[in-house]
Amino acid sequence: xxxxxxxxxxxxxxxxxxxxxxxxxxxxxxxxxxxxxxxxxxxxxxxxxxxxxxxxxxxxxxxxxxxxxxxxxxxxxxxxxxxxxxxxxxxxxxxxxxxxxxxxxxxxxxxxxxxxxxxxxxxxxxxxxxxxxxxxxxxxxxxxxxxxxxxxxxxxxxxxxxxxxxxxxxxxxxxxxxxxxxxxxxxxxxxxxxxxxxxxxxxxxxxxxxxxxxxxxxxxxxxxxxxxxxxxxxxxxxxxxxxxxxxxxxxxxxxxxxxxxxxxxxxxxxxxxxxxxxxx
Amino acid sequence: xxxxxxxxxxxxxxxxxxxxxxxxxxxxxxxxxxxxxxxxxxxxxxxxxxxxxxxxxxxxxxxxxxxxxxxxxxxxxxxxxxxxxxxxxxxxxxxxxxxxx
Numbered sequence: 001x002x003x004x005x006x007x008x009x010x011x012x013x014x015x016x017x018x019x020x021x022x023x024x025x026x027x028x029x030x031x032x033x034x035x036x037x038x039x040x041x042x043x044x045x046x047x048x049x050x051x052x053x054x055x056x057x058x059x060x061x062x063x064x065x066x067x068x069x070x071x072x073x074x075x076x077x078x079x080x081x082x083x084x085x086x087x088x089x090x091x092x093x094x095x096x097x098x099x100x101x102x103x104x105x106x107x108x109x110x111x112x113x114x115x116x117x118x119x120x121x122x123x124x125x126x127x128x129x130x131x132x133x134x135x136x137x138x139x140x141x142x143x144x145x146x147x148x149x150x151x152x153x154x155x156x157x158x159x160x161x162x163x164x165x166x167x168x169x170x171x172x173x174x175x176x177x178x179x180x181x182x183x184x185x186x187x188x189x190x191x192x193x194x195x196x197x198x199x200x201x202x203x204x205x206x207x208x209x210x211x212x213x214x215x216x217x218x219x220x221x222x223x224x225x226x227x228x229x230x231x232x233x234x235x236x237x238x239x240x241x242x243x244x245x246x247x248x249x250x251x252x253x254x255x256x257x258x259x260x261x262x263x264x265x266x267x268x269x270x271x272x273x274x275x276x277x278x279x280x
Numbered sequence: 281x282x283x284x285x286x287x288x289x290x291x292x293x294x295x296x297x298x299x300x301x302x303x304x305x306x307x308x309x310x311x312x313x314x315x316x317x318x319x320x321x322x323x324x325x326x327x328x329x330x331x332x333x334x335x336x337x338x339x340x341x342x343x344x345x346x347x348x349x350x351x352x353x354x355x356x357x358x359x360x361x362x363x364x365x366x367x368x369x370x371x372x373x374x375x376x377x378x379x380x381x
Contacts, residue, residue: 079336082329083327083328084327084328084329085323085326085328085329085330085332085333085336086329086332088332088333088335088336088339088358088361089336089339089340090335090336090339090358090361090362090363091361091362091363095358095361097329097332097354097357099354100328100329100332100354
């Protein structure tokens, strides 16, 4: 199964719309497609397509450290090892701030007395929806108040990977931004599509995303959404500078917007034909 | 009593910082020995949990009271767990706070 990601840095550039349209494009080519919504803090591909999130398949868990006060001698090695500053010592005991903990697990290993055990707590859920026999939507959704959501993205990716060669292509729709949750979604992708728009904000965030994908060593191409609403020169310059290219220009189209607003992509599977998607 | 004042400069005329977790220094003053020293705040520059890391250094130094102009929820929790009182002061310098003790 080939894995591609649709990302963008800036919010609202049209990542989900492009991811869904690309899914229908590949379906039209006779491929079996998994669309994995990894924008786990506000997953909405199901809404845009026109489906409801009903079929909960799995819960995902964060692992938090729990201190055994009888074994702990307050040496403080766990405090020093914690990059999130989630552990501290006060009033003669070690305390954990779970809201800051990233579940990295380093503290379990550094404790010389084995005084830290693992405590599981639900941090998210995975939903699965067979829209058709050839088109599966997998959605990760974090629970409220969970700060560290990249482990949920990791769980969604593991879940999807289990389908292996039952499907031809997996499209990962990432969150906005360039933070851990997005990095977790981008790692090891065969190809990354960066959706941007011809605005100063779009160009600024495109640059960040080009930097990030460069560091991650990923092959990336640019999609300019709403390309007729502004000047695209800066985007082409960035593409050249970062040895990327513009894969697709999508002019603003009222029809796409209307269907997006109604959440009716499922009823309009041929909408991708408005896009000049290249068959490469 | 041992107090700490959040500051961004390591001098007596420095005014109390606008932030707790990410202030540059703590002015640590012991009213018994009348000794004043400036220590670097490890929370300044922390990617996350600055308030926790700043609070830890104050607990380790057995500070009893801290003066700041603002304080976040994480920091407030660790200070209360460590039994450190905090007082909100605005616009005062290290020297003024010490003189008023």
